[in-house]
Amino acid sequence: MNHISPVIYQFLVKRLTDFRLFPPEASKIAPQMDALFFFILLVSLVGLTAVVLLVASFSILYNRQRHPVAVQVEGSTLLEATWTIIPLGLFLMMFVWGALIYFRVYTPPPNAMNIYVVGKQWMWKVEHSGGQHEINALHVPTGRAVQLTLISEDVFHSFSIPAFRVKREVIPGRYTTVWFEATTPGTYHLFCSQYCGTNHSQMTGDVLVMTPEDYRKWLAGSTSGASLAQNGERLFASLSCAACHNARPDARGPSLANVYGSRLTLANGQFITVDEAYLRQAILNPSQHVTQGYAPIMPTYQGQISEEGVIALVEFIKHLDSDYRIQQTLNTTDLPPGSEEKAAPAGQAPATQGRVKK
Amino acid sequence: MSANTIISLPDQGTAGVPKKNYLTQENGLLSWLLTRDHKRIAILYLLTTGFFFVIGGMAAAIIRLELLTPTGDLVASDTYNKLFSIHGIIMVFFFLVPIAPAVLGNFLIPMMIGAKDVALPRINLLSWYLFTIGGCVELYMMIVGGVDTGWTFTTPLSTHYVNTNVIAAAMGIFIAGFSSILTGLNFIVTIHKMRAPGMTWFRLPLFIWSYYGTSIIFVLATPVIAITMVLIMLERVTGIGVFDPAKGGDPLLFQHLFWFYSHPAVYVMILPGMGIISEVISNFSRKRVFGYTAVAFSSVAIAVFSFFVWAHHMFIMGISTYSALVFSLFSMLVAIPSAIKVFNWSATLYKGSITFDTPMLYAFGFIGLFTIGGCTGVMLATLGVDIHVTETYFIVAHFHYVMVGGMVSAFMAGLHFWWPKMTGRMYPESLGRLAAVILFIGFNLTFFPQFILGYLGMPRRYHFYPPEFQVLNVFSTAGASILAIGYLLPVLYLIWSLKYGAIAGNNPWQATGLEWQTQSPPLTENFTVMPVMDHEAYDYEWLERQTLASQNLENQSQANQSQVRPKETEVPRAG
Amino acid sequence: MPDSPAMTHGTQELANSADPGNAANSAHPEHPPYLLHHFESAGQQADAAGFAMWLFLLTEVMFFSGLFTAYLIYRNWYYRAFVAGSHQLSVVWGTTNTAVLILSSFTMAMAVWCSKTGRRRELTLCLTLTFLLGLGFLGIKGIEYHEKFEKHHVPGRHYSLQSFLYPDSDAAARAAGDRPLPLDDARHTEVYFSLYFLMTGMHAAHMVIGLCILGFMILRARAGAYTAGHATFVENFGLYWHFIDIVWIYLFALLYLISRH
Known part of the structure; x- marks a missing residue:
């Protein structure tokens, strides 16, 4: 075959060997989603078969040769009600079932491990809280709920892992989240599925699912020394956040210790639960998110910190369980503000941890 | 009459296409370009949409060729992106949306309801010009380099990140949008105000019902895409920040506005089809459509529901879970009228005489x-x-x-x-x-x-x-x-x-619609005498009586031999 | 598009040129000259035209509703910025313009009445007055736009936050007693002005179209086209004009009077 047509040879031998009709199920949600899919597929097939059978049998029974004169039938309320109510019932069933799965996919369990993903034209940047940094790859362990907090630096992207059956739009200006629990070790596709410009189709990568043990080894082997929270702490100091958020009696900003997950009353009377999205908003649009009892004096950091920088800060604040370390930094950081401020946002993360780790 | 076809043609030896008809009424290019005849405008639309179909189809052909291999070896990524964008824009806005309403709708709606023309013939011509101008803007866009945003113009990609001809593409859609609006408006007015005596709402062919639903969508949804396209253009030109996240704008708002049009537009692309199928199934099974009322109302129901489902394009975009629930539920509900139609069509075949x-x-x-x-x-x-x-x-x-x-x-x-x-x-x-x-x-x-x-x-x-x-x-x-x-x-x-x-001949399919009870091709004014509707739609027995009566008449008066079945050019009267 | 009735209801010449060989037309010589061939009666024709105009206004409502939706969302999000932005508008000019437009609606209504009662000279006068008032509105709008331009309140590269960050430096802000906005709030005033220019700009575009038709109508009215028992066109244009008026009243309330309720 090869000497006749190399193209056909390649097609037959290479492609047919990895040909498949169904994606692997590699997460806990995947079999559940497939079950629903097959249920709808079954209902659809039954419906389609019914229609095809009706059309085919009537075509045979009542074609002009056999049945030269049509008998007028006006309609039948009973019949029509039947084929209105049965589909309605089935659709409602699908709706409820689908809604349950939807809630499951987009409601992460509280103990989920958080990984940040930043999308930009045309790559995925993944930040693990241990400071591991990946590009176009995502390492996750099996048997552990993993939550992804996603944000885009530029246009809409969409983070899609078909083998896990999860997907989430990655939007500029706000965090979105999705979670999964991988079950089968292996390497799976990671796609950007929202059209994002020239190299959209190359904004892909691999999701590497490892056993917890392998994952631990990978984590240890890929660390850059500083965790995400430590980077955040450095940034916190260099941006002089501690000048106000220092928990002193005369502090102009609220204390940030244990603020994550707490319920706050805002200056406009609204109640909110502090999550990553709120923290991000409070850094970039502080005037809209002033805690009750404080003056709206915090400057905006929009345009001054990169998305990775914001992530580091958010991660730092998330893990802040006492004000002790802040007060420490307050005493030790008397650096001229210009020197680190510049280095922090643009340079820090890539410079120290910019290597691609696979 | 052969057993496997219904076609009955006049004697080919003596028959001829009537000398005087809407095609021969006037001659010359200008008589076409300035025509107000709904049938000629329909032909104009057929030609222009056909042209755009060829363009969109060629883009599709290159896309499919490219996808033969997993690596891009036929065109570059930029070109590929432009190809599918052009394919989408042309096929959606310049083929699928106008094709059925503007071609078949224009040709048939006045004839089916027994009118001489649509209510606003000049507006009808204006619609075609707007459509053609919009299409020319798109052609210009393609000639000067194309656009690579996809037909969905997702912001901020379309407003801030691509440097292709987004403005021209949006402008073309904006202009063609007014063509849709005016066509829909024209149809609604025509269906309301121009029906022949006796043509009550429930004697209308189902074709008209589905086109009525289509027109509602045209009138209510298209203005929203028009303003959205204006916002896209202005955001690119002037730097206003309605959709720009960097300025505090919300790109999701664009998604909402865009799909508020584009989802109903999907029904614009299918509702007319449903009307056509109702006519065809009924005629070739010689039976009134099973459950006329249900099919008629399901058209309107689809048109109405279609306005409450747009956010199902955004389930993964971080809309609140509760709105996702509502939109999912409505999307399920909009499937019901479609299911009703499919079952009713199938049931129409029952005890028919099918060819x-x-x-x-x-x-x-x-x-x-x-x-x-x-x-x-x-x-x-x-x-x-x-x-x-x-x-x-x-x-x-x-x-x-x-x-x-x-x-x-x-x-x-x-x-x-x-x-x-x-x-x-x-x-x-x-x-x-x-x-x-x-x-x-x-x-x-x-x-x-x-x-x-x-x-x-x-x-x-x-x-x-x-x-x-x-x-x-x-x-x-x-x-x-x-x-x-x-x-x-x-x-x-x-x-x-x-x-x-x-x-x-006048009625090769032995169909019941008013459009078949006049000569083919019809006269410019469609009917020689104002038709009166004195029977239900799809009344095949009425047609038989009518044919019998006219045959008797023909036998009686042997003098009038020059025309084929002259009585069929007459308007139906009480049989 | 607003000229839809214009194109439907032409005069005899137009109707005849449309269908020179129309059998139906010649078969009914008793028809009034303005009746188009495909209508059965003048009543049906007027009915159809009026219905079409109302439908057209419905599409206009949908057209503006996109902008109103955007406005509502952003006003909810950025209320302080919207208040500060609205203080930069001149309520005096806005009120004057509202009055001018309402007056023009009145003269338009008078024009419809004149047309129906066959008063040719009065009709021309009313239409001319409407035209002048419409021009006046655009003139005042121009003055307002000019002011925004000078203060760099036009969104885009040259947009200036001066009036919002340092309200003391700005007469209008000082007069309204504005306090300095924090930077992030101040930036959102650009969204306010984006919407301001979009909404008033769209409205002004409709005014310009309306004025063009008005000009055409004045010429025709002097020739007596609308006083011979066929007032549909004037009537439908009146609907359009009142619609623009109503949109402006909404815009005035939403854009100028945010914090003054």
Whole structure:
């Protein structure tokens, strides 16, 4: 075959060997989603078969040769009600079932491990809280709920892992989240599925699912020394956040210790639960998110910190369980503000941890 | 009358196309460009939309060729992106949206309700000009370099990140949008105010009901896309920040506004098809449509529900889970009227007297493909499954099943069905049936593999793709080449039939609609005497009585031999 | 598009040129000259035209509703910025313009009445007055735009936050007693002005179209086209004009009077 047509040879031998009709199920949600899919597929097939059978049998029974004169039938309320109510019932069933799965996919369990993903034209940047940094790859362990907090630096992207059956739009200006629990070790596709410009189709990568043990080894082997929270702490100091958020009696900003997950009353009377999205908003649009009892004096950091920088800060604040370390930094950081401020946002993360780790 | 066809043609030896008709009324290019005759405007639309279909089709052909291999070896990524953007923009805004309303609707609505013309003939001509100008702007856009945002113009990509001709593309859509608005407005006024005496709402052909639903969508949804396109253009030109996240704008607002139009627009692309299928199924089974009222109201229900489902395009975009619930539920509900229609069409065949002429074959194809498209639509409306299959080839396959499998099949059914009325001549029947079968096979081979590809996870708009998806893509491309034959063949034999087709006579299909009770091609004023509707729609017994009566008359007066079945040019009276 | 009735209801010449060989037309010589061939009666024709106009206004409502939706969302999000932005508008000019437009609606209504009662000279006068008032509105709008331009309140590269960050430096802000906005709030005033220019700009575009038709109508009215028993065109244009008026009243309330309720 090869000497006749190399193209056909390649097609037959290479492609047919990895040909498949169904994606692997590699997460806990995947079999559940497939079950629903097959249920709808079954209902659809039954419906389609019914229609095809009706059309085919009537075509045979009542074609002009056999049945030269049509008998007028006006309609039948009973019949029509039947084929209105049965589909309605089935659709409602699908709706409820689908809604349950939807809630499951987009409601992460509280103990989920958080990984940040930043999308930009045309790559995925993944930040693990241990400071591991990946590009176009995502390492996750099996048997552990993993939550992804996603944000885009530029246009809409969409983070899609078909083998896990999860997907989430990655939007500029706000965090979105999705979670999964991988079950089968292996390497799976990671796609950007929202059209994002020239190299959209190359904004892909691999999701590497490892056993917890392998994952631990990978984590240890890929660390850059500083965790995400430590980077955040450095940034916190260099941006002089501690000048106000220092928990002193005369502090102009609220204390940030244990603020994550707490319920706050805002200056406009609204109640909110502090999550990553709120923290991000409070850094970039502080005037809209002033805690009750404080003056709206915090400057905006929009345009001054990169998305990775914001992530580091958010991660730092998330893990802040006492004000002790802040007060420490307050005493030790008397650096001229210009020197680190510049280095922090643009340079820090890539410079120290910019290597691609696979 | 042969047993497997219903066609009954006048004696070919003596018959001829009537000398005086809307085509021969006036001659010269100017008489066409300044015409206010709804039938001539329909022909103008047929030519222009046909032209755009060729452009969109060529883009599709290159896309399918490119996807034969997993690496981009035919065109560069930029070119590929421009190709699918042009394919989308042209096919959606300049082919699918106008094709059925503007061609068949313009031609048939006044005739079906017994009017001489649409209510606002000059506005009708203006619509065609706006459409053509919009199309020319798109052509200009393509000539100066194209656009690569996809037909969805997602912000901020379209407003701040691409440097192609977004403004021209949006401007073309904006202008053509007014064509849609005015067409819809014209149809609504026509259907309300121009019906012949006796033509009550429940005597209207179902075609009219579905076009009424379509027009509601045109009138209410299109202005929203117009303002959205204005916002896109202004955001690019002046730097206003309504959708720009950097300035505090919300790109999701764009999604809401865009889909508020574009989802109802999907129903613009299918509702007219449903109307055509109702006519065709009824005629070729010689039966009144089963459950007329249910089918009529389901058209209006689809039009109304279509305004409450737009956010199902945004389930994964971080809209609140509660609004996702509401929109999922409404999306389920909009499937119900469609299901009713499919079952009612099937039931119409019961105890009919069925023949399998070309329009009927297309109609059968439509039922099958539309059912598949509809069922996969339900999968997409289901919140859980949507997460996995949205933004993949699954959705590409789904909407092609509805729009191409559904709408284009229906349009072909309608075009063949009314071709004798438009031109006075028959197309070659056996070639017609062959083309219908080729279209069906080619279509399924092209798009069914894409469902599997989508479930496997292949994202849409991918230029490069993982090699394990190649087999299915090869199938798809192979199918596309068959599909191309299925499109090309009718073009050839329809053109051939203009000159060599058999003389059709007034009513070759023995159909009941008012449009068939006048000469083919019709006179400019459609009817010589104002028709009076004195029977229900699809009353085949009335037609038989009518034919009998006219035959008797013919036998009595042997003098009038110059015309073929002269009485059929007369308007129906009480039989 | 607003000229839809214009194109439907032409005069005899137009109708005849449309269908020179129309059998139906010649078969009914008793028809009034303005009746188009495809209508059965003048009543049906007027009915259809009026219905079409109302439908057209419905599409206009949908057209503006996109902008109103955007306005509502952003006003909710960025209320302080919207208040500060609205203080930069001159309520005096706005009120004057509202009055001018309402007056023009009155003269338009008078014009419809004149047309129906066959008063040719009065009709021309009313239409001319409407035209002048419409021009006056655009003139005042121009003055307002000019002011925004000078203060760099036009969104885009040259947009200036001066008036919002340092309200003491700005007469209008000082007069309204504005306090300095924090930077992030101040930046959102650009969204306010984006919407301001979009909404008033769209409205002004409708005014310009209206004025063009008005000009055409004045010429025709002097020739007596609308006083011969066929007032549909004037009537439908009146609907359009009142619609623009109503939109402006909404815009005035939403854009100028945010913090003054």
